[in-house]
Amino acid sequence: MWPFRMRADPEPEKTETGASEDALLRTILAADCMTRDQAMNVPAFAACVNKIAETVSTIPVRLYKLVDGKLEEVKEDERTRLLNDDTGDALDGVQFKRALARDYLTGKGGYAFINRTGTRIKSLHYVKESEISFMFTSDPIFKDYDIMIQGTKYKPFEFLKILRNTEDGRSGKSVVDENSEVLSVAFHSLMFEKTLVKTGGNKKGFIKSTKKLTNEVMSALRKAWNRLYQNNTENVVILNEGLEFQEASNTSVEMQLNENKKTNSDEICKLFNMPPAMINGGSTEEDKTNFVQYCLNPILKEFECALNRDLLLESEKGSYFFAADTSELTKGDIEKRFRAYETASKNGFLQIDEIRLKENLPPLGLDFVRLGLQDVLYDPETKQFYMPNMNATGGLGQEPAEKEGETIDEN
Template sequence: MGLLSRLLFKNYTMEDFDRDVKAWFGAGQPTMAGVRVNEQTAMRYITVYSCVRVLAETLASLPLFVYRRRSDGGSDKARDHPVYGLLHDLPNDEMTSLTWREAQMGHLALSGNCYSIITPNRRGQPVDLYPVGWHLVEPVRNQETGKIEYHINDRGKIEVFPAERVFHIPGLGYDGIRGYSPIRMAQEAIGLGLAATEFAARFYAQGMNIGGILEHPGQLSDKAYERLQRDVEKSWSGLKNAWRPIILEEGMKFNRIPMPLTDAQFVETRKLNRDEICGLFRVPPHMIANLERATFSNIEHMSLEFVMYTMLPWVKRWEQTINWKLFTKQEREQGYYAKFNLSGLLRGDAKSRAEALHIMRQDGVINADEWREMEEMNPIEDGSGKVYLINGNMIPVSSAGQDEAKSGQEPAEPANELKPLRKILWKGR
């Protein structure tokens, strides 16, 4: 573990995070809805939090292995390579692979970038990976060398790291070096959601649920006005005092001002905003518990689209960055690479997983021992599990004519209008 990593992550609290965010980005940009939005405040909006959580937990739960290509075109798991243990088990001495990937994917979904400091050994191979907050890192092009380097803010002191020492995955960006922040790009939509949430909370917190006017026929003294105001705040307001009767004195009347939420299209606004945020992160609504338009049929298709159009681009970004930053040029030439197994998303559906493996078994793609390994079972002891089987009714097309010739039979005749002519021609040979 490097010195900078120790300084960044030992005793680093949420108060430190708040301070750094405000120092680097301020309190957030003001929106038309009247609230300020940044990556931190956006996570207080339930739809943003749910979408980020879905992306982070999904990628973190996918199996991730290091492989080495064989000369025959196949690949074997490279369990002896140091990167295998970093990605599969422990990237550092403080977190598991799932925790590290979950944190990095959360940074990537929120800010469009994620960073980790790479500590190499003498051979250039990484020995640990420590995440660094996106708000502490600034990619800069060196004017003399023309290469990208990373300026990392260590409590006010800037440390400069070369590109090979920083594991950086950028999202969509204008230059390919630094990704856009989805939160900043959609701050108005998120600000509207935050404002609507605060409005709903205040609506119920006021106790009387809606505003009203107390009408007095005369004029209250200062003492009477203070006592009335105190009684309103203490005995009539707040959720615990909802629907309690109000006692009025001296001919005072209470006039309710109706303002149903439907007049402001409150429910429709929140639904539309929720769908907009789902579109921002490309997360199907049913995955954040929005089942309003969900059916058994479209949920299945939306889940497949989530894998193909949402997770696959993220997976490709991760794989290419891992292969670039965590393997030396010589190791890449030797055939080392890392790859996610997207079939891990089928683990929750035992039937679909079994059916897929059954088809692969019947078509000779996997043998029994490989199937059992995927299910955390031991190989068959007598060695029969290493045999590849296929359906007996299937034969190569090229061997169909040879089998007929060996048996002395005439080739099958086509059943069409040319059959008599074909028969005459055949007998004439």
């Protein structure tokens, strides 16, 4: 039997689709399709996107190595410097991650060109998702594609790709595309309020007449009505005998827009799994915990997976990995943070200098672990235990062994 697995059919020809063509199709198929710019005009949506993007941008990325079953942080690696500080491009590390997060949420994904020299990564270059198009095959199993930017073809491994709810590995689905109806309601409510402000709160309606009007009278009436709704100095229309204005719309109060605005804001927060208090103010510790656990963590895992796939060498995969350091999120509450350090120090899994390092303080050279005399230390491998207060060792079912110069009081 032939030892290599082959495709049943020859490789399909790649066809091209672009961002502008996708936008044109959406416009033709759905007149009310929401765009990214329209969605970002909705205050609750923009607040959620900015909150997530700004938080993600401030979280440092660490590189770890698995050595003999233990994790060690890789210091001074060029890739972590590019991600956290200087990308080698016009954007710094914070701006770079913020732009990727915004495109991840509101576009087809976050993309960045990886500028390599051999196996070394020299710089990372953010590319707007609107500049990205694809050449891809129609094969649903063996997916293959090329990335096109202004007519230049690139291979997938040349780009860092952070995609939301992707099904093809080349582009994702934004929050805007998946929830256009909810966002459309909020956007059109905003446009209705804008119209009310521009027209001075004047209602729409029609004019009833007891007799037929001439064309000249109708033309003059239309001009006067247009001036009324332009909110200029002429805000009065005189209706002669036989003319009556009939309202044909409701005010914002009658439509309960203020109540609906609050409801729409809460519904938009649900799209991001974000507690509404995180953008409205008055958030509790539980809200902050839920924000990190249910909103941020899934996005950070997407980032980590993309970094491991695109920035690690094949020889490094399996032993090296990138991880977001979310401990920075706890630095806002100093009292809570110091209580956590106290517990860690008392229980012996953090040393004094390790705590000072986390607080960006110089080490004191205190290389020891604090232990209490009341503790009994047990080694599960040798099945031996040590009692510090007696300075004695022993095993299960054995009498404690005396140290040199020590006696054990058996009374």
